[in-house]
Amino acid sequence: MNAAYEFVVGPLAWIAGAIFVLGSIYRLVSMYALAVKKDYSSLPYMDLKYSLRSIIHWLNPFGTAGWKASPWTAAVTFIFHICLIITPLFLLGHAVLLETFHGIEWPTISDGLADGLTMLVIAGCIFFIIRRATVDKLKYITSGMDWFVIFLVLATFLTGFAAYHQWLNYQFILILHILAGEAMLASIPFTRLSHMIFWVFIRGYMGSEFGKVRHAKDW
Amino acid sequence: MSIPGIRDRKIEDVGLQAGVDRLTEDQIQKTIKKVLKGETGAKLKLYAETCMRCGLCAEGCHYYMSHDKDPSYAPVSKVRQTMWEILRHNGKVSPEFIYGCAQIAYTECNMCKRCAHYCPLGIDIGYIISVVRRICHKLGVVPLYIQDTAHSHSATMNQMWVKDDEWPDALQWQEDEARDEIPNLRIPLEVEGADIFYSVIGPEPKFRTQLIYQAAVLMNETGQSWTMPATPGWDNSDMAMYTGDYEVMGRIKRAHFDTAMRLKVKRIVMGECGHAFRSIYDMGNRWLGWKMHPVRVMHAIEFYHELLEKGQLKIAKTFDTPVTLHDPCNIIRGRGLMDQAREVVKAFCPNFVEMTPNREHNYCCCAGGGVINCGPPFKNVRVEGNKVKAEQLIRTGVPVVIAPCHNCHGGLEDIIHAYKTGQELKFLIDIIYECMEKPDAVE
Amino acid sequence: MKKQLSVILLLAAAVLLYLAPAYSQEDMTQLLDPAFTTHQRPAAVFNHDGHNEKAEIEDCSVCHHVYEGERKVMDDSSEGTPCSECHAVDAEEGTPLRMAYHRMCTDCHTAKGKGPVTCGECHVDK
Numbered sequence: 161m162n163a164a165y166e167f168v169v170g171p172l173a174w175i176a177g178a179i180f181v182l183g184s185i186y187r188l189v190s191m192y193a194l195a196v197k198k199d200y201s202s203l204p205y206m207d208l209k210y211s212l213r214s215i216i217h218w219l220n221p222f223g224t225a226g227w228k229a230s231p232w233t234a235a236v237t238f239i240f241h242i243c244l245i246i247t248p249l250f251l252l253g254h255a256v257l258l259e260t261f262h263g264i265e266w267p268t269i270s271d272g273l274a275d276g277l278t279m280l281v282i283a284g285c286i287f288f289i290i291r292r293a294t295v296d297k298l299k300y301i302t303s304g305m306d307w308f309v310i311f312l313v314l315a316t317f318l319t320g321f322a323a324y325h326q327w328l329n330y331q332f333i334l335i336l337h338i339l340a341g342e343a344m345l346a347s348i349p350f351t352r353l354s355h356m357i358f359w360v361f362i363r364g365y366m367g368s369e370f371g372k373v374r375h376a377k378d379w
Numbered sequence: 380m381s382i383p384g385i386r387d388r389k390i391e392d393v394g395l396q397a398g399v400d401r402l403t404e405d406q407i408q409k410t411i412k413k414v415l416k417g418e419t420g421a422k423l424k425l426y427a428e429t430c431m432r433c434g435l436c437a438e439g440c441h442y443y444m445s446h447d448k449d450p451s452y453a454p455v456s457k458v459r460q461t462m463w464e465i466l467r468h469n470g471k472v473s474p475e476f477i478y479g480c481a482q483i484a485y486t487e488c489n490m491c492k493r494c495a496h497y498c499p500l501g502i503d504i505g506y507i508i509s510v511v512r513r514i515c516h517k518l519g520v521v522p523l524y525i526q527d528t529a530h531s532h533s534a535t536m537n538q539m540w541v542k543d544d545e546w547p548d549a550l551q552w553q554e555d556e557a558r559d560e561i562p563n564l565r566i567p568l569e570v571e572g573a574d575i576f577y578s579v580i581g582p583e584p585k586f587r588t589q590l591i592y593q594a595a596v597l598m599n600e601t602g603q604s605w606t607m608p609a610t611p612g613w614d615n616s617d618m619a620m621y622t623g624d625y626e627v628m629g630r631i632k633r634a635h636f637d638t639a640m641r642l643k644v645k646r647i648v649m650g651e652c653g654h655a656f657r658s659i660y661d662m663g664n665r666w667l668g669w670k671m672h673p674v675r676v677m678h679a680i681e682f683y684h685e686l687l688e689k690g691q692l693k694i695a696k697t698f699d700t701p702v703t704l705h706d707p708c709n710i711i712r713g714r715g716l717m718d719q720a721r722e723v724v725k726a727f728c729p730n731f732v733e734m735t736p737n738r739e740h741n742y743c744c745c746a747g748g749g750v751i752n753c754g755p756p757f758k759n760v761r762v763e764g765n766k767v768k769a770e771q772l773i774r775t776g777v778p779v780v781i782a783p784c785h786n787c788h789g790g791l792e793d794i795i796h797a798y799k800t801g802q803e804l805k806f807l808i809d810i811i812y813e814c815m816e817k818p819d820a821v822e
Numbered sequence: 823m824k825k826q827l828s829v830i831l832l833l834a835a836a837v838l839l840y841l842a843p844a845y846s847q848e849d850m851t852q853l854l855d856p857a858f859t860t861h862q863r864p865a866a867v868f869n870h871d872g873h874n875e876k877a878e879i880e881d882c883s884v885c886h887h888v889y890e891g892e893r894k895v896m897d898d899s900s901e902g903t904p905c906s907e908c909h910a911v912d913a914e915e916g917t918p919l920r921m922a923y924h925r926m927c928t929d930c931h932t933a934k935g936k937g938p939v940t941c942g943e944c945h946v947d948k
Contacts, residue, residue: 162939166932191421198420201665218499225740226497229438237433237499252862253941260924271862297434297443300382300450301459306432326942334940355429359500362425366501373661373671375715376739378495 161331168338169257176342183349184357191358207368214367215360217379224379233291240284243277244313248341250274253324271324278321285314309352316340384451384460385479385487392756394523395481399474402518407477410517411470419510426502427466430455436504439497441742442487445766452764454494454504457483461511481520484511486757487764489748490621491708496740509623516623524754528618531581533627536634537614538581547609549584553591557599561819564599566591569642570606576644576674577605578635580616580652580785587785590650593812600817601691605648612638615649617658621749625666632663639674646675648682651806653709653784654747661713678710680783683811684719687726693816694727701730701777702805705791706741707784723807724781727814734775742768744782746790761790762797769798783807857906857919866923866944877937885926 195203217223227234248254251274255266269277288310292298319337322328347353355362370378415423437443437453446452451460461480465472472480490505498504515521521529531540541549547568554566567573577598583590598605607613612634619627639647649655656678664672677685686692704724710716717738725731736742745765750757772780772795780795780802782788788804795802852865874880883899889908909922917925927944931937938944 162931162935165940191425194424195421198418199422202422204670214501218501224496224499225439225736226435226499229497230435233433233435256920256924256941259921260928263921292432295434297437297448297450297453297456298432300384300453300456301432301434303432323942326947330942331940334942352429352431355431355500358425358429362429363499363501365422366495366503369503370495370712374713376712376717378501 161335164335165331165338168335168342169261172342173338176346179346180348183346187349187354188357202365202369205368205372206365207372208364210368210371211360211364212367213371214378215363217377218363226379236284236287239280240288243280243284247274247277247281247317248320275321275324278317278324281317282314282321285310285317289314305352309347312340312344312347316344382451382460384456385483389478390482390486390756390760392482392522392753394521394526395478398481398515398518398520399478402474402477402520404471404473407472407474407518408470411465411472411514414510414514414517415466415470418513422503422506423462423510426504426507427463429500430458430502431500433499435499436494436497436502439494441493441745441767442764444742445764445768452487454488457488458504458507462507465511465514477515477518477520480511481515481522484508484515485522485525485622486750486753486760489708489743489745489750491743491747492712493708493740493743495712512621512623513625514623521622522753522757524756525618525622525749525752528581528752529622529624529627532614532617532619532631533624536611536631538616538618539585541581541584541614543611546584546611546613549588550591550607553588553595557592557595560821561596561599561817562821563819564595566595567606568609570604571641572643573604573606574645575603575605576639576642576647577607577650578613578615578647578655579650580655581614582616582785583650590806590808593808594650596812596817597686597692597808597815600815600819601686603691606642606644608638608642610638615647615655615659616652617655617663618749618752620658620662621654621752628658628663629666632658633667635659635663636667636673644674646677647672648677649679651679651783651785651808653707653713654749654786657709657713678714678716680710680716680720680723680807683723683807687723692811694814695816696814698728698810698814699730700728700779701732702728702779702781702810703732703734703772703775703777704737705734705744705780705782705784705787706738707782707787708741708743708747710784711741712739720783720807723811727810728781730777732775732777734771736771742771744768744784744787744790745794747784747786751786751789758793762793765790765794766798769794769800772800772802773798777802779803779805781805781807781810853923855905855919855923857904857911859911863941863945864947866927867946868944877934 221227221234221238246269250267250269252268252271255268258264258266292302292306292310316337319333319340323330323334323337327333344353348356366378370376432455434453434455436455437448437450440452440454442452443449443454450456461483464476465480488505488508490508492503492505494504528538531538535541550566550568554564557564575598577594579591614631615635617628617631619625619631647659649659656676659676660672664670683692702724704720706717706720711720721731734741743765745761745768750761768791772791778801780791782791782804783806788806791804794800795804850868850870853868854865882901886899886901888895888898888900905922906919909917909919911919913919927937928939931939
């Protein structure tokens with residue numbers, strides 16, 4: 161069990177991290193190159209001011225037509241994403257690994273808070289799963305990829321939650337958690353999770369067209 | 380590949396049927412690959428990949444809202460039934476499938492981009508639909524009626540098969556008519572160096588000639604230096620843009636801009652049309668390689684607003700009947716003229732009632748995007764697809780609806796009749812003409 | 823009055839007796855360093871004598887080391903000196919206390935391929 165643990169927190173973590181970082185850079189650079197080659201009727205309209213205008217408005221869960229039309233989904237979406245990013249980034253257990261392995265000091269949130277945020281992420285996943293399984297318009301458009309990404313997130317946080325509370329076979333659950341987390345990280349550049357790295361650009365482009373050319377708001 | 384949706388509501392159209400009858404799967408795949416590889420890039424790739432299938436765009440669509448939230452009408456579902464299947468099968472789809480794609484893309488989406496206000500990612504579904512249309516055009520699967528207008532554009536440089544000599548004839552006829560009211564009125568043709576090239580859409584000389592009459596009165600009585608060309612290039616409309624025939628779009632936009640440059644005008648002022656504005660201001664210019672329009676382009680609303688601000692347009696009387704204003708997508712979401720439109724309306728109409736939602740969030744007329752131009756086979760698609768607009772009109776409780784766009788007029792007219800809202804529809808120029816000061820008029 | 827006093831004394835004695843094992847190495851069962859003022863996890867399970875017997879450690883300086891600069895002093899050991907004397911909890915330089923504990927245990931366990939290395943194996947929830 162120790163050997164397995166050491167493998168997943170050691171070489172495998174490096175591999176997952178490298179796939180995430182290098183993969184993201186590759187995706188961004190190649191996508192930009194493709195846009196230069198094929199989307200030159202769009203690219204020159206990109207505008208920083210109007211990109212930010214659009215991004216900022218969409219970061220307000222009460223500020224856009226889309227969010228207002230579905231307030232529950234909006235609320236869950238925001239809580240889900242905020243918790244999803246904060247929890248793993250500032251978790252004590254993760255920071256201690258950094259500290260022990262690499263001597264890096266890293267800010268942390270308390271375990272109690274992290275526990276609460278984790279429960280919110282899990283609740284968010286369950287909300288999205290139920291929504292996808294029961295709402296007609298979602299059933300109509302859902303594909304395997306949509307289930308894959310939501311269950312990947314759910315698996316990571318459920319096993320993380322169970323490992324923290326030392327339920328079932330602790331070591332086994334912990335290794336599962338690390339594997340799920342690494343799978344999620346490595347999946348970001350190459351699955352639908354890539355909206356994490358592309359969102360600002362897609363939103364920014366729409367904001368630029370609406371701000372600079374159309375003189376209208378896009379929210 | 381076959382899910383409930385478009386396959387359950389197939390509408391017979393000669394153009395679509397004749398088109399798919401000629402196709403084989405191999406031809407389809409070859410053409411699709413060519414379009415996807417040659418004409419699309421990062422935009423389409425990112426939209427297909429990062430759309431989270433969250434369904435928030437559904438509430439943005441009048442078709443979805445009007446069909447009691449039938450999931451197959453949601454914007455994302457239209458992409459689900461067309462582009463995603465095309466991408467998933469790498470273009471290897473059946474002729475019958477292409478029929479459905481064409482029916483969705485040409486008649487169940489107005490490309491009004493209202494859904495843009497509902498997508499958190501910022502995905503441009505109108506663009507995806509335009510790529511589907513481009514593919515259908517390349518495959519020769521286009522509804523008969525709109526294809527006919529595209530042919531007209533190609534052959535005559537105008538939308539309505541108006542012959543070269545019929546055009547100045549129609550202008551002269553309107554000039555004659557107007558001189559009964561304003562004896563010194565002229566419709567100046569081919570005046571080089573005039574300030575304004577007034578451009579109209581094909582249907583105006585064909586069956587909405589009163590608009591040319593009224594515009595001439597406005598120009599004459601506010602003392603404008605203006606002209607109209609006597610040659611092809613006068614028509615600013617563009618159905619080729621909507622069929623996906625960008626080569627013809629480029630030709631007609633070039634003819635239009637060339638005409639403005641030949642006449643050495645300072646700007647093009649265009650009548651109350653939405654799609655033509657989109658073509659000149661947003662689409663055609665890009666196809667020709669211009670970042671923005673090479674000659675300044677002004678929509679009628681902007682022009683009226685300027686005349687009021689400069690004090691050239693004076694108000695003789697107000698239009699007291701309560702009115703509401705329909706915000707056309709191409710000049711509101713497409714150009715941000717909502718405030719100017721309201722200022723012009725309020726200057727003439729003291730009893731102005733807003734409809735809700737309005738401005739950028741206004742529901743589409745369901746005629747634009749070429750849908751009305753697909754003709755009688757699809758009339759019910761857009762009438763049934765816009766119950767939500769009729770309800771919106773009824774809620775205002777006013778007898779007069781102002782719609783400063785030709786397509787919106789066509790669409791709203793049918794909705795007003797079908798849902799018996801009993802309202803009267805007007806262009807802004809109708810009201811301006813009725814209420815403005817006309818110093819040179821007799822009587 | 824007398825009765826009350828004896829009750830209090832008895833209670834105090836009980837508390838002392840209860841606390842004593844924590845401070846006497848012979849019977850220690852956990853690492854509960856008083857230098858840590860707040861505890862974010864349950865104290866690490868550690869039976870001093872049992873561990874050393876099992877790990878066959880006789881030289882105290884394996885854990886209770888003494889450093890001079892970068893170099894470990896071979897024939898000296900530091901038992902009786904609190905770890906935090908050298909490893910302050912929030913040390914700017916050198917090894918802070920939490921890192922020192924974690925590395926002391928897990929580095930050896932990893933090297934030997936024996937003993938716990940994951941968080942929850944030492945910080946056991948009760």
